[in-house]
Structures are given as structure tokens and as C-alpha cells.
Amino acid sequence: MIPAAFEYRRASSLGEALQLLADGGEDAKLLAGGHSLLPLMKLRLAAPSVLVDIGRLSDLSYVREEGDRVAVGALTRHRDLQTSDVLHSHAPLLAHVAGQVGDPQVRHRGTIGGSIAHGDPASDLPAACLALGATFMVEGPRGKRQIEASDFFRGFLETALEPDEMLVEISVPKTTGAGWSFQKFNRRAQDWAIVGVAAVTGANPGIGLINMGATPIRAAAVESALASGASPSEAASHAADGLDPPADLNASPEYRRHLAQVLVRRALEEAGAA
Numbered sequence: 443m444i445p446a447a448f449e450y451r452r453a454s455s456l457g458e459a460l461q462l463l464a465d466g467g468e469d470a471k472l473l474a475g476g477h478s479l480l481p482l483m484k485l486r487l488a489a490p491s492v493l494v495d496i497g498r499l500s501d502l503s504y505v506r507e508e509g510d511r512v513a514v515g516a517l518t519r520h521r522d523l524q525t526s527d528v529l530h531s532h533a534p535l536l537a538h539v540a541g542q543v544g545d546p547q548v549r550h551r552g553t554i555g556g557s558i559a560h561g562d563p564a565s566d567l568p569a570a571c572l573a574l575g576a577t578f579m580v581e582g583p584r585g586k587r588q589i590e591a592s593d594f595f596r597g598f599l600e601t602a603l604e605p606d607e608m609l610v611e612i613s614v615p616k617t618t619g620a621g622w623s624f625q626k627f628n629r630r631a632q633d634w635a636i637v638g639v640a641a642v643t644g645a646n647p648g649i650g651l652i653n654m655g656a657t658p659i660r661a662a663a664v665e666s667a668l669a670s671g672a673s674p675s676e677a678a679s680h681a682a683d684g685l686d687p688p689a690d691l692n693a694s695p696e697y698r699r700h701l702a703q704v705l706v707r708r709a710l711e712e713a714g715a716a
């Protein structure tokens with residue numbers, strides 16, 4: 443439970459963070475809330491040589507309206523998403539999902555940027571970002587770029603981020619007045635989802651799945667069934683099409699496939715899918 447030795451650097455600006463990350467080479471890692479990275483380091487599943495602490499970059503902690511979108515700084519803590527008036531009005535799914543992450547201690551430390559960049563298929567916020575059709579703003583030594591959420595998650599704990607890049611902002615289209623639902627199936631309150639579903643209906647419908655594969659996944663088969671006029675229960679029967687969910691102590695792949703169908707149907711009904 444003791445991590446391997448590492449150098450610690452604290453960044454006081456985005457520019458300094460990017461410089462320290464570049465100086466640290468491929469083994470350097472950003473440290474935001476530390477609630478995913480530090481457990482991996484304690485288990486010696488990660489052993490970065492340099493940690494660049496970005497936890498105090500308060501300029502990157504915000505939720506604000508930008509036209510027909512809402513922009514969220516990568517260092518925004520889950521608790522600040524949960525209590526954001528802007529999100530409650532214009533992207534309530536994101537506020538609600540943030541409130542379902544772990545326990546109050548986790549929500550006061552963990553950041554949305556850390557959750558997205560970690561790319562854990564069991565995490566809640568990546569599925570919400572997939573359902574909302576989010577865009578991720580990234581910065582690095584070669585400048586800025588935007589990555590669609592649907593192109594971001596590449597493999598288990600693997601994303602489209604280069605080692606010297608930082609996720610700086612999450613931008614979601616406003617879903618003011620649209621239906622939405624979040625279904626998180628776990629055995630005890632505050633546990634990680636065994637399977638979860640984030641759904642948005644309305645003009646830009648989307649469905650994200652938790653723990654149904656190696657990455658956070660968009661339920662493409664359900665979305666296309668809905669677009670072809672399928673009922674919520676018909677569409678939900680496609681929730682596990684083409685997916686290869688994991689087996690662990692909580693659930694077999696078969697049980698996860700069953701859960702996905704049940705939870706997608708519940709989500710679509712709650713979100714008011716036609």
C-alpha cells in the first residue's frame with residue numbers, strides 16, 4: 443500500500459503544468475483529485491516518476507453558459523457539478539450523475555477532468571458525457587485540439603490524450619427541457635455501478651453505458667433502433683448488441699447483458715422516449 447518513489451511538482455498555471463508534464467517525459471502524470479491515480483499507485487499498478495499537481499488550478503474550475511452549450515473546467519469537482527445552478531437548468535443529467543459518484547469525500551476531491559482522462563469503464567461521468575454528446579478541449583505543446591467524447595475512449599484506461607496533453611474543458615450542448623435519466627445498479631449506496639445507463643432524449647438523444655466493455659460505451663444499437671421508430675422496450679432489447687462486458691465478483695457477462703437491457707428500458711421510459 444506504499445507507492446513507489448516519485449518526484450512531486452505543483453503547477454500554479456496551465457502553462458506551467460504543461461511545461462512540467464513535458465519536462466517529466468512519458469512517465470510523468472498529472473495529479474488532480476488523486477482519487478483514481480493514488481489508489482493505483484498504492485497498489486503499484488501505476489508508478490509515475492513525476493507527479494504534476496494541478497489540483498490548485500482554480501482557473502480551470504468553472505461551469506458557465508456559452509451560447510447553446512455549457513462549458514465545464516476540467517478541475518471542477520464533482521460536488522461543484524452536483525450543486526451548479528447552470529447545470530441544473532441546462533444539463534441536469536451531468537449535475538445528477540456527479541451527485542451519484544462515490545461518497546461526499548470523493549465528490550469533494552474528485553474532478554470531472556480526472557474522471558474523463560482516467561477512462562475507467564466503471565466511472566459514471568464518462569457515460570453522461572457520451573449521452574450528452576460532449577466535446578473535450580485538450581491542450582499540449584502542439585497547441586489546442588477538440589476531441590468528441592465518442593472518439594475519446596480507446597481501450598481499458600486508455601484515451602486519445604497524448605502523454606504531454608491535458609484535458610482543460612468539457613463542453614456539452616444544452617439539453618434544457620429534454621428528458622433524461624440515470625440508472626446506476628449497485629448493491630450498496632455509494633458503490634461503483636455494476637452496470638449503469640445515462641440517457642438523454644429530445645433533439646439530440648444519446649445513451650451511455652457503464653461497465654459494459656473495456657471503455658465507457660455509447661449504446662449505438664439502441665440509438666439507431668430509436669431513430670428507426672422502435673419503442674423503448676424494443677430499443678432496449680439491443681442494449682448489449684455487439685458488446686463484451688467484463689466478468690468480476692459482482693456479475694457475469696450474461697448478467698451484465700441482462701442488466702443493460704433492463705436499465706436501458708427503465709432509462710428510456712423515465713426520460714420519456716417516444
Ligand code: FAD
Pocket residue numbers: 471472473474475476477478479480481516517542543544545548551552553554555556557558559560564565566567603607608609610632633634635
Ligand atoms: P486523479 O486520480 O487525480 O487522476 C486520474 C487520472 O487522470 C490520472 O492518470 C491523471 O494523470 C489523469 N488526469 C487527471 N486530470 C487530468 C487532466 N485535466 N488532463 C489529463 N489527465 C488528467 N467514480 C465514479 O465514477 N463513480 C463512483 O461511484 C466512484 N466511487 C469512488 C469511490 C472511491 C472510494 C474512490 C476513491 C473513487 C471513486 N470514484 C468513483 C472515482 C472518482 O470519481 C475519481 O475522483 C475520478 O475518477 C478521478 O478524478 P480525480 O480528479 O481524482 O483524478
